[in-house]
Structure formats: structure tokens, C-alpha cells
Amino acid sequence: MxxxxxxxxxxxxxxxxxxxxxxxxxxxxxxxxxxxxxxxxxxxxxxxxxxxxxxxxxxxxxxxxxxxxxxxxxxxxxxxxxxxxxxxxxxxxGVSEAHSSNVSAAISESKSGESKSGETKSGDSKSGETETEGKNSMPVGMDNRILSSSEAFTSEGEQPSDSEMKESGNQDDKAALLPIPAEDLAAIEGIFGIDTFFSTKTVPYQEGAIFKGNLRGQPDKTAQILSERLTDRLGDRYSSFLLSDPSGKPVVVVLPAENGPQPTTLRQKVLAVALAIATTATCLETASVLQSFDIFQSPERWPEVLPITLGILAVLGAHEIGHRLMAARLNIKISPPFFLPAWQLGAFGSLMRFESILPNRSVLFDVAFAGPAAGGLLSLAFLFFGFMLSHTGSLFQLPAEFFQGSILVGVLARAILGDALQAELVDVHPLMIIGWLGLIITAINVMPAGQLDGGRMVQAIYGRNTLIRTSTVTLILLAVVGLFNPLALYWAVLIVFLQRQPERPCTDDLSEPDDARAALALLTLFLMLLVLLPLTPSLAMRLGIS
Structure with a gap:
């Protein structure tokens, strides 16, 4: 039903x-x-x-x-x-702008004798309008504290009038409204051009500004040119971002560099070391519980738990090495891993943040995907060889119903172990246990939520708005499953408090990754479901797992 x-x-x-x-x-x-x-x-x-x-x-x-x-x-x-x-x-x-230019020129000539009092009033009115817009202005999320808002921009396709264009060129008025110094603002406006991004309006935004206008070139090339020009004029003091507003029109956001990612502090490094030690302890405890004793009550039995502990740590290490190798290859700085100890699994995985601005969404995907790919492949290898090495008299005896907990594991077990799954207890090699734990750890980290690896992949392929929806659905499902499995509830709480926000935008946040990356993202999410979803009783019976 x-x-x-x-x-x-x-x-x-x-x-x-x-x-x-x-x-x-x-x-x-x-x-x-x-x-x-x-x-x-x-x-x-x-x-x-x-x-x-x-x-x-x-x-x-x-x-x-x-x-x-x-x-x-x-x-x-x-x-x-x-x-x-x-x-x-x-x-x-292009046609509309050419027509508007001719009309504006004719109007300005016919009204050249008008008094300046009306202009002054218009200027005051426009200043107040810009100030109000600046207070409400919020582009598509710039960092973990700033998210998208429908109030970020005015009406779709808005074009400034001739008088507004004159005001946007008045550096004294801008200096009074914008937090950017007048000389810096003039240098920033110099990076735009008719062949890249044609700026028509400037809106205050935090310590920087939003530049509205029309995108004239390809997003990737335009973002690179704007960033290089900004560096040539102002060094590393400012960063530019090519984004889309809530209506889908391209905008450029310029912010001071101090608003960007910060390097890891000494206190954070100490915390990372402490969490690594705690994770090692929980891995030892998990390995001992699997063998029906407590390592902290019987520390002399540490040789018995060492193989499984090292196996879990190997999966965690492969995951982090994957991230770091890809980040180094792409010249991206990332923080040390902040491991998350867990009694049930040994670890929930780890948290990692970017310490440099990403150039585009393809780079975001590559770094996010590399970790789960390395950890997942190693876990799958452990699982496969664990099944192959399993025989009567192996170290672990698991109830046959245990293999109904995962579609992927159940199908592989049936394919390799065959009729052995019809017994009440199934003898398995320790590598199989390590592989299964590794697959679970990898799978929960590729859930499409927040700044998890899966969330970053979804953001890279489908954008921030899709990620916000998938994050909400993921958290709701975890809350429901948490009613029956505390592990899911713990993970949901960690996501809410530590990883719920999307990743900050890239320098070029408009260009989408290619279809190959989209296919890899779908395959990863599909495998995540195969690992986490259990077999239905009828399907398990059909496979002979009972």
C-alpha cells in the first residue's frame, strides 16, 4: 500500500x-x-x-x-x-540600446535649457531610491552567511534612464552611497566593457557593490577577464563574482578580499588534531564492539581490534587524500579535515572547507567528487575481496537478515556467496565488515545536502536553488528515519548545525559543468541510494537472503 x-x-x-x-x-x-x-x-x-x-x-x-x-x-x-x-x-x-541612445540624445538636446532644480530633485529622489535598494539588495548567496533573496534586484530587465546614467557617473554621489572608496570604484568600473559585461547600474552591497547590466561575452571568459583586470588595477584587495540574480539576469558582485575564505587558525588546527584522536578512539571502540567486547575495559586485547580500526582509518584517509590530490592539481587551498567521531560507525567522515575562491563550478564538482570516489572505490574493493575470502570458520558470523540492510551489499553477497545466505549465520571475512562500514560512511557524505560532498556536487551541477530543495528533502527524510534509527537523527543534527548552508559562489558561477560530470553526479547519488536503502522482504526472499 x-x-x-x-x-x-x-x-x-x-x-x-x-x-x-x-x-x-x-x-x-x-x-x-x-x-x-x-x-x-x-x-x-x-x-x-x-x-x-x-x-x-x-x-x-x-x-x-x-x-x-x-x-x-x-x-x-x-x-x-x-x-x-x-x-x-x-x-x-543591442537594437534596443541603440534605439534608446538615439532617443535619449534627442530628449537631452530638446531639454538642454531646463533648470537644474528639477535635476537636483530627481537626483535626491534617485539617491533615496538607490539607498533603499542597497538596504534590500542581496545577490545570489555570496558566502555561508549570505543567501539569495528575491529582494536583491528590482524589476526584471530594468534599464536606467538618461538621467540615471548621469547620476551613476557622478563619483561624489556614489561615494556617499557606496562603501567602496571613490577612487577604487572608478578603477572597478574600468574593468567592464562592451565586449565582456556592459554595466548599467551600481547598487551598494555590504562592503562592496553589485553591478547590473548585460553579459556580452561567454561567462567563463568574461569572468576570467574581469578578475584579471580587477587584479591589475587593485591587486588582491577585491574579488569579483559573475552570478545570476533571482530573475536569472547576470550581475557582477565585487567584494573586499577580507570577505573571502580565511586560512585555518592555530586554534582550528588544534581542534582538527583533537578530533582525529577522538575518531581513532571511536574506531577502536567500534572494532571491539563488533567482536563483542569493550576495548576500554580490556585494553590488553588491542591487537584484535587493530585490523578493523586500520581498515576504517584507511577509508577515511583515502577520502581525504582524494580531496587533497584534486585540490592540489587545480591549485585550490583546502583546510585540514575535521573528523566526526561516531560510536556506531567509527566516524561519520570529516568536514572540509575551501580556503580559496573557486574559479568555476566544474572545479567545485571535481574537488567534491574526488574524495567519495577514492573512499568509495577502496570500500568497494574491501567489500568484494571480503566476500571472496569468506569461508566456513571466518572470524565473523552474521545473521542472514543482516544482508537485507543494503540493496548493493545484499545483491553482491548473493552473487558471490550464493546459497550460503540461506543459513541462519553466515561466516564472513573482516574485510567485508570494513568495506560495508566504509560504504556507509561514504554514502552519508554524498547525501545532497548543504556542504556535504553530495551537496557540493548538486550545487555544482544544478545550482544553489536546487541544492536548497534537496537539502530540505534530505533533512526531512533523515528526521523521519531517525524515529527508527538514531544514527540518521544524529547525522541530521550535524548537518543542521555544521553543514546546512550551500558553498559560497565561484568567480564564474554561471557556467555549468559538462555532461560527463552530470552523469558522474547521477551515478554517485544512485550508488548512495543502493547502499543506504534496504531490501524489501519480498525481494530479499526472491534473492534467497533469509
Whole structure:
């Protein structure tokens, strides 16, 4: 009954999404079809399971590969549609601006004899308007403390009048409104051009400013040119970000460098060392509990817990090495790992923050993906060889029902151990335990929430708004599961207090990663679900795990 209700809810969500996407034309329908392709394999799998038809591993893999291929094809079509739309908009804007220039020139000539009193009043009114807008202005999130807001910008497609353009050129008025010194502001405005980003309006924003206008070049090249010009003029004192406002129009945000990522302090390094020691202790405790004793009550038995402890630490180490090798390759600075000790698993993984501004979303994805890829592959290798080395008389004896806790582990166990799973107790090698624990640790770190590795991957591929939605759904699901499993509740609390915010934007936050990275993100999220979702009793019985 629950499966049927979930299927009906999913179909309802797809229908609602179609209604929402239809007004956007071809681009909206393509985006909706991508959602259908993502949900399709799951709807088919659980729908068939509900009526007693079960797909084997080959069928599941065929579904995943097929849906990934269709998703990539739709993504290319969507990008092509977006490029053609943007080209048409740019052409229209060019014609509109040329026409506006001629009209403005004629108006200014016909009104050249007007008194300046009206101008002064208009200037005062505009100053008050800009000041109010500056208070409300909030671009798409600039750091972990600043998030997007619909009040960040005025009406979509707003173009300043001729008098506003004159005021935007008045350095004295800007100095009174903007926190940036007048000479710095003049230098910053010099980085813009008709071939990169044509600035039409300046809005105060914290210690910096938002520059609205029209994007004239490719986002990646434009962001690089603006950043280089800013460095040439003002050194490392300011940083520029090419973002989109809530209405989807490109803007440039310039902030002082001190608002950016800061290096790790000595106190934070001491905390990192303390957490590493605590994590080693919890790994020792986990290894001893698995062997039915307490290492802190029987410390003389430490040789017995050493293999599993070293195995868990190896998975954690591989995860961190993956992050660091990729970060070093891309010239990105990251903080030391802050491990999260846990009695049930040995560790929840670790937290890591970026200490330098990322150039684009592809770099964000690469660094975030490298850690789980390294830790996950090592865990999968441990699991596979653990199954291969398992035999009668192995160190651990697990109830057969234990293998129903994970779709991936259950299917692999059935494929390798065969009929041995039909016994009440199954003998397994310690490597299998290490691999399973490693897969769980990796899987909870690729959940699509906040600044977890999975959250960073979702932000890199789909953007901040999608990440905010997936974070909310993830936390709700963890809270529900936490009613039956305290481990999920602990993890949800840690995410809320430590990792709930999206990652800060990149220098070029407009350019999307390529389809290969999108496919890797989908594959990673799919494997995460296979690790964390349990087998249904009927499917477990069909596989012979009982």
C-alpha cells in the first residue's frame, strides 16, 4: 500500500511539474523531461516490485545506463535551446540600446535649457531610491552567511534612464552611497566593457557593490577577464563574482578580499588534531564492539581490534587524500579535515572547507567528487575481496537478515556467496565488515545536502536553488528515519548545525559543468541510494537472503 501511495505521489509531482514547465516552451519541457528520466527508473523498479515482478542486477544497470544516456542527450538539447534564446535576447538588447541612445540624445538636446532644480530633485529622489535598494539588495548567496533573496534586484530587465546614467557617473554621489572608496570604484568600473559585461547600474552591497547590466561575452571568459583586470588595477584587495540574480539576469558582485575564505587558525588546527584522536578512539571502540567486547575495559586485547580500526582509518584517509590530490592539481587551498567521531560507525567522515575562491563550478564538482570516489572505490574493493575470502570458520558470523540492510551489499553477497545466505549465520571475512562500514560512511557524505560532498556536487551541477530543495528533502527524510534509527537523527543534527548552508559562489558561477560530470553526479547519488536503502522482504526472499 505504501509503495502504491509513493508511486501516485511521484506521478502527481511529475504532472505538477509539467504544468509548471509548459509556459516556458521548449526549454521548460526539456527540463521537465530530464526530471522524468531521473525518476523513471525508480518508478519502473518499484512499480514492478509492487506487482511482484523483480528486475535482476543486469536489468537495473540497463535502466540506469539508458536513463543516463537520455539525460545527457536532453541536457545537450537544453543547452542548445538556451544558447539560441540568449543569442536572440542579446541581439534584441543591442537594437534596443541603440534605439534608446538615439532617443535619449534627442530628449537631452530638446531639454538642454531646463533648470537644474528639477535635476537636483530627481537626483535626491534617485539617491533615496538607490539607498533603499542597497538596504534590500542581496545577490545570489555570496558566502555561508549570505543567501539569495528575491529582494536583491528590482524589476526584471530594468534599464536606467538618461538621467540615471548621469547620476551613476557622478563619483561624489556614489561615494556617499557606496562603501567602496571613490577612487577604487572608478578603477572597478574600468574593468567592464562592451565586449565582456556592459554595466548599467551600481547598487551598494555590504562592503562592496553589485553591478547590473548585460553579459556580452561567454561567462567563463568574461569572468576570467574581469578578475584579471580587477587584479591589475587593485591587486588582491577585491574579488569579483559573475552570478545570476533571482530573475536569472547576470550581475557582477565585487567584494573586499577580507570577505573571502580565511586560512585555518592555530586554534582550528588544534581542534582538527583533537578530533582525529577522538575518531581513532571511536574506531577502536567500534572494532571491539563488533567482536563483542569493550576495548576500554580490556585494553590488553588491542591487537584484535587493530585490523578493523586500520581498515576504517584507511577509508577515511583515502577520502581525504582524494580531496587533497584534486585540490592540489587545480591549485585550490583546502583546510585540514575535521573528523566526526561516531560510536556506531567509527566516524561519520570529516568536514572540509575551501580556503580559496573557486574559479568555476566544474572545479567545485571535481574537488567534491574526488574524495567519495577514492573512499568509495577502496570500500568497494574491501567489500568484494571480503566476500571472496569468506569461508566456513571466518572470524565473523552474521545473521542472514543482516544482508537485507543494503540493496548493493545484499545483491553482491548473493552473487558471490550464493546459497550460503540461506543459513541462519553466515561466516564472513573482516574485510567485508570494513568495506560495508566504509560504504556507509561514504554514502552519508554524498547525501545532497548543504556542504556535504553530495551537496557540493548538486550545487555544482544544478545550482544553489536546487541544492536548497534537496537539502530540505534530505533533512526531512533523515528526521523521519531517525524515529527508527538514531544514527540518521544524529547525522541530521550535524548537518543542521555544521553543514546546512550551500558553498559560497565561484568567480564564474554561471557556467555549468559538462555532461560527463552530470552523469558522474547521477551515478554517485544512485550508488548512495543502493547502499543506504534496504531490501524489501519480498525481494530479499526472491534473492534467497533469509
Amino acid at each position: 505504501i509503495t502504491v501511495l509513493l508511486l501516485l505521489a511521484a506521478v502527481g509531482i511529475l504532472a505538477w511539474g509539467y504544468v509548471r514547465a509548459k509556459p516556458y516552451g521548449r526549454s521548460g519541457i526539456l527540463a521537465w523531461l530530464q526530471t522524468v528520466v531521473l525518476m523513471g527508473p525508480w518508478l519502473l523498479f518499484f512499480g514492478l516490485s509492487a506487482v511482484g515482478i523483480y528486475l535482476n542486477l543486469a536489468g537495473i544497470l540497463l535502466l540506469v545506463v539508458s536513463s543516463t544516456g537520455v539525460y545527457i542527450y536532453l541536457g545537450r538539447q537544453l543547452r542548445a535551446a538556451g544558447i539560441s534564446i540568449n543569442k536572440g535576447i542579446s541581439d534584441n538588447e
